Amino acid sequence: MPSIFSRIVSGELPAYKVAEDEHHLAFLDITPLVEGHTLVIPKREVDYIFDMPPQELADLNLFAQRVAQGVRAAVPCKRIGVAVIGLEVPHAHIHLIPMNKVSDMNFANPKIKVPEERMQELAAAIMAKVPRSEPRGAAADPALATKAEETKAVREKAATTGPGESTGGQLSQLVAGLYYVSESDAPLSPVSYDAPAGELTNAALLQMLGQPADTKVETQELTYFLRNHTADKGVLNDVDLANRFKALQMYMKQELEDTTVYRLGTGPQVQVYALGKTSEGKLAGFKTVLTET
Numbered sequence: 001m002p003s004i005f006s007r008i009v010s011g012e013l014p015a016y017k018v019a020e021d022e023h024h025l026a027f028l029d030i031t032p033l034v035e036g037h038t039l040v041i042p043k044r045e046v047d048y049i050f051d052m053p054p055q056e057l058a059d060l061n062l063f064a065q066r067v068a069q070g071v072r073a074a075v076p077c078k079r080i081g082v083a084v085i086g087l088e089v090p091h092a093h094i095h096l097i098p099m100n101k102v103s104d105m106n107f108a109n110p111k112i113k114v115p116e117e118r119m120q121e122l123a124a125a126i127m128a129k130v131p132r133s134e135p136r137g138a139a140a141d142p143a144l145a146t147k148a149e150e151t152k153a154v155r156e157k158a159a160t161t162g163p164g165e166s167t168g169g170q171l172s173q174l175v176a177g178l179y180y181v182s183e184s185d186a187p188l189s190p191v192s193y194d195a196p197a198g199e200l201t202n203a204a205l206l207q208m209l210g211q212p213a214d215t216k217v218e219t220q221e222l223t224y225f226l227r228n229h230t231a232d233k234g235v236l237n238d239v240d241l242a243n244r245f246k247a248l249q250m251y252m253k254q255e256l257e258d259t260t261v262y263r264l265g266t267g268p269q270v271q272v273y274a275l276g277k278t279s280e281g282k283l284a285g286f287k288t289v290l291t292e293t
Contacts, residue, residue: 003091006045016123018070019130021239023056024063026096026130028123031111033097034104036075036122040064040094049084049092063133064094070130071096075122081105120254127247128174132240167255167278168192174248175286180272181228181235183291188248192284195277208283209273211264220261222249222274252276252285259285267292 007013008027015027018038029037042060046052052060068080077098083105084094097105114122168190175188196204202217226249228235234242252259256276264271268291275285 003045003089005039005041005089005091005093009041009043016119017243018123018126019063019067019240020243021063021133024060026063026067028119028126029095030119032114033107033109033111034099035112035114035118036071036077036098036126038067038071038096038126040067040096042092046092047086047090049086049094052092060092060094064096066131066133067126068096070126070128071098073129074125083107117254120250124247124250124254127243128170128251130240130243132244167280167282167284170251170255171284171286174244174251178241178244178248180288180290183293186289186291188286188288190284191273191275191287192278192282193275195281195283200283205262206264209264211271215264216266218263220263222252222259222261225261225272225274248286256284263290 002010004013005025008015009025015025016030017025017027019026023043024040025043026038026040029039040060040063042052042056044056049057049060064082068082072080075098078100081097081099081104082094083097084092085107086092099105103109171190171192175190178188179185180188193208196208198204203213205217206213206215223230226245229245230242230249232242233239234245252274256278259274259276262273262275264273270290270292271287272290273285273287275283278284
């Protein structure tokens with residue numbers, strides 16, 4: 001009989017996922033010791049962690065290291081504690097626990113209850129902070145190495161905000177290095193505007209964006225617009241990249257009201273603005289360009 005973790009891997013059971021690749025999965029513990037308590041598992045079901053082949057065990061720990069970096073960046077703590085117990089679920093797993101004192105790691109402590117909305121917020125925040133893995137052998141190819149360094153620089157520049165900071169800062173971090181793939185690739189850029197008074201009509205939208213009044217405007221739901229990029233492996237067969245788009249989508253749907261995608265023009269290049277209302281009364285989101293011929 002499959003373990004409960006294998007049922008999560010297969011999609012039979014839901015989970016608050018924070019990171020995933022071809023062989024590993026990380027998700028929030030639903031009975032945590034503290035907020036941000038995360039479980040890291042191999043997708044292949046193995047009961048005892050030290051029965052794993054050496055390379056698989058090494059890969060699991062490397063994956064856990066990346067997840068721990070994301071947890072530490074998203075959840076205020078002094079460091080991330082690590083524990084492997086494995087008596088409750090017969091599927092190897094690593095506990096990553098944000099800790100400020102030694103007692104935070106005491107499994108005899110009562111488990112805390114975290115509301116579903118807060119769990120979703122934590123999952124999105126951690127997912128956005130988990131560094132992407134670099135392809136093996138990238139350093140041997142100068143072009144790939146240069147691209148990896150450029151991507152790293154973009155992430156480091158963007159990773160200047162944390163939970164509770166401005167919507168603009170969070171959006172800058174979430175879209176950093178993301179490209180929307182249509183017939184060409186176009187970057188996602190964060191935007192913020194003072195919302196027009198009253199209802200956001202097409203005329204008010206075009207005036208706010210400085211577009212001609214006769215520009216064609218079409219609307220889409222954000223989930224539909226990003227559907228290909230948030231699929232399990234996205235449009236580039238890249239799980240990490242798909243997870244970043246999922247984090248962006250989750251953040252905008254949770255933190256912004258009435259999030260809508262606006263398509264401006266008729267092509268071959270269509271300007272796109274994904275906008276929602278912030279708690280400060282602004283319109284924020286991202287913009288990009290589609291190429292449609």
